[in-house]
Amino acid sequence: LMGLQKQLRNRNFELERRLVDMQSQTETADPMTAAHMQSLELKLKQKDEELSKLYRQQATNAQKMLTLSEKAQEDAKELEKKEMEIQALKNASSASEDKVDEAKRDRSKFEGENTILKSEMESLRKNLDDAHEKIKLLAKENAVLVERILSMKNQQVDQMNQMNEVYEKAYRLSQESQQTAKNDQKYGGLPEKTVILEKMAWQRNFNVQMPVCNSRAVHAHKGQACALAFDRSGKTIVTCGTDSVVQLYDTKSGNRLDSLSGLTASILDIEFSPDEKLIIAAGNDSRAVVWSAETHRQLSVFTGHTSKVCACAFALDSKFAFTGSHDRTLRIWDITSGRTSKRIDCGSAVNFLSVCPGGNIIGSAHLDTSVRLWSARDGQEVTSWSNIHTRQATSVEFSNDGIYAVTNSRDNTLRLIDIRTYNSIKVFKDPQSHYRNMHNWNNATFSPDGKYVVAGSSGSEIFFWNVKTGKLEKRLKSDQDLVKRRNANTTCVKWSPNGRVVASCDNAGNLLYWTS
Secondary structure (H helix, E strand, O other), X not given: OHHHHHHHHHHHHHHHHHHXXXXXXXXXXXXXXXXXXXXXXXXXXXXXXXXXXXXHHHHHHHHHHHHHHHHHHHHHHHHHHHHHHHHHHHHHHHHHHHHHHHHXXXXXXXXXXXXXXXXXXXXXXXXXXXXXXXXXXXXXXXXXXXXXXXXXXXXXXXXHHHHHHHHHHHHHHHHHHHHHHHHHHHHOOOXXXXXXXXXXXXXXXXXXXXXXXXXXXXXXXXXXXXEEEEOOOOOEEEEEXXXXXXXXXXXXXXXXXXXXXXXXOXXXXXXXXXXXXXXXXXXXXXXXXXXXXXXXXXXXXXXXXXXXXXXXXXXXXOOEEEEEEOOOEEEEEEOOOOEEEEEEEOOOOEEEEEXXXXXXXXXXXXXXXXXXXXXXXXXXXXXXXXXXXXXOEEEEEEOOOOOEEXXXXXXXXXXXXXXXXXXXXXEEOXXXXXXXXXOOOOOEEEOOOOOEEEEEOEOOOEEEEEOOXXXXXXXXXXXXXXXHOOOOEEEEEEEOOOOOOEEEEEOOXXXXXXXX
């Protein structure tokens, strides 16, 4: 197109030149020359018009070329973008192929390992089947041996029980005769059922000191501390709690001596044996455990209750133990054999139990508000009180002379009972109603000389009543930071046998020493 345009311009220039030459010759030219000139002018005009068309066509073509150029640039960019995408896809495909190859290699490796494992598993399964067969044979043999051993032990126990019954019967008759004669001579004939211990508690030179403050507090348990007990010397305190641990502390220094374990749930009660050789604990897992107080080794586990065991105690001779449970039974256990020698149906869940100083009476406090006394010999009910409290009874404990018992209840009152007449003779309560019994096994206990009764309350407080007057003697609140940090409730309180220390524990896990 550019070449054609150039040719037309050259031709047009030539025609214009010739036109000028011819016009200069017009005056001398003949008519034919004039006609030829007109023809040339006409052709020149036509050529001009063609040239104009060509210019317009050139402009149109230039616009089209510009449009096509822009489109070509866009197509080039799109092509570049597509090429980049294709390259990325190629790279991804290459990576995927690498991963597939790696996966194939892993698969081959795992298939090989799986084959080896299957072979080993088959071998182990075969060994396991052989072991099961051996276990079955051993179990059968063991069952036969156990049956033989139990049969032999039962025969031995029956023989020993028969011998013991004969011996105990003769000894008991002799002792009861002597005791009756002494009681008649000294005290005008106390009830035979109580077998009072010659009023030894009154004859001792007790150095009972009324506490005035909380002199020490230690954090004994991670959960709540449920109960505590002194040994007969008062030198050692044992505590238990919801952390399933038994702790032993030195009374004088407050230092922890050791920890005992054996129960799998909360431990609700604990006691030393009268000969100080054993410790028994009652657990929320329906069991009771006996340890050696000297070696701290576990000696026996009592199983048989169907609900939590809330209370435990030892017989006076330390050969038998008593437990009380929420399955509405008391059980008497032979410590040597670990077997139940007597099961007593109580009719109500047992919250607390204790043994009178004479050893022949068991006292129990119950969920149905009643307090009952039982014969430790044959498990027969001696007497009961069902109307002295309006809410569940939480404890019953005896004075050291065996003449009185004190009960505690969730109705926030304590009752003094004369064991000689089986009558409730006094009510201990707080005139200002500050005393609050917050736990179902919270106890009340006598001072060693029998002159005072102490019980724990809310706020880790303890209250003292005068047994003779029945009046509230003192109310103590701890000022220890460990205790003030949390508003806890007392769960147990005990007076040391020498009368110098009162110990209590609370549901914050604290052990508190109250002294003068």
